[in-house]
Amino acid sequence: MDIRPITPFEPISTDVIPEGENWVYQVKWDGTRVLTYYDGVHTRLYNRRLNEKTMQYPELTDLSSYCTASSVILDGEIIALENGKPSFHAVMKRDHLKDMKKIERVRTEVPISYMIFDILYCDGEWVTNKSLEYRQSLLERIILLNKHVQLVPSYENAIQLWKTVENFNLEGIVCKDLNSLYLINHKNNNWQKKKHYKDLIAVVGGVTLRNGVVNALILGLYDRAGQLSYIGHAGTGKLKHSDWRQLTKIIQPLVLDQRPFINKPERDKDAVWIKPKITVKIQYIEWTEGRSLRQPSIQAFVNVSPEECVWEEDMHR
Incomplete structure (x- = not known):
């Protein structure tokens, strides 16, 4: 064998x-x-x-x-x-x-x-x-x-x-x-x-900060044309304060001048844009009509290629 x-x-x-x-x-x-x-x-x-x-x-x-x-x-x-x-x-x-x-x-x-x-x-x-x-x-x-x-x-x-x-x-x-x-x-x-509850793997395209430490992730999925679409913010879940501090260090070399999303995220005024290299498992209740996540919750960072995080037709289920 x-x-x-x-x-x-x-x-x-x-x-x-x-x-x-x-x-x-x-x-x-x-x-x-x-x-x-x-x-x-x-x-x-x-x-x-x-x-x-x-x-x-x-x-x-x-x-x-x-x-x-x-x-x-x-x-x-x-x-x-x-x-x-x-x-x-x-x-x-x-x-x-x-x-x-x-x-x-x-x-x-x-x-x-x-x-x-x-x-x-x-x-x-x-x-x-x-x-x-x-x-x-x-x-x-x-x-x-x-x-x-x-x-x-x-x-x-x-x-x-x-x-x-x-x-x-x-x-x-x-x-x-x-x-x-x-x-x-x-x-x-x-x-x-x-x-019973839904989840997906999303790409992190930006973050927000509080007192110099990341406190929320700005999430996206790629469409079939390879464009990154914003799908929501997530600041709650299973990450501890030490995880947020470590993430603050990790994103430093990834910072961008312009947003990587094709659509405009909510609360983008205070956002720090980053290269879409980090992927994370997100739990959520459902999709809104505007194709954003309702009550997204962070479960864990994952070793998944960002290119694999693509919008699928059955994600609304």
Whole structure:
């Protein structure tokens, strides 16, 4: 088996939960999508953008401790808890690290769990052309559960699961057809996601300051012509005062004389424009008619190329 990372199968957004005997429902975890590759000797971890993350999650490199397969590709979500609930901000504390000493220190401060929900390859054979029902059964036979590795449960009652997601303020649910194949680098309505709250990755094109320290981000998305459009301000969320101070230093070499947006942002009079190099995950309630975010909240900075932050047709969902 030659370890070559692939782009995983993705769900499409929906407002209506699909129903039928062939549908099952899973919690959508607020973490980072990671595929695990094991060729019988080496274990490698890659995220959905094909960036290697093996070093960041050493708990998962001894694959034999949680899987009996001689070779395998697993698909799942790495999560970390904050106040007893999955937190994207918490898992990003691990995901961004590149220094082994820091990783060893932070792994005790931010324990992770790998929530496995699919399998692409097992014991020398691709199983992507098998049904989801078969693949889930295979996972149950080969995965050994431990404190860092769990299988994502599937439920038949979508309404009850959705109520649970609402009650615990979780990200949402994923609806899956048990007959569905695993289509690499693809998405279709065999997998559908319904979000309790919405989020996206945006580009930072400017900031505002208070007492010389950044206190809000001016956000944008690119259109298909490559132009950056303003979509809102965000000054609340999970950033601490130390994060704002660090960001104030980071933006210094990025300052521009003119705004990078094609449209005029609100409160632009006091804005400091910067080169659109920084990307951030934003949670929000909905889009306004003017294509700006309602109640945007900062979740974490991410290692995503600004060019990938493009307006998608299903973002209104």
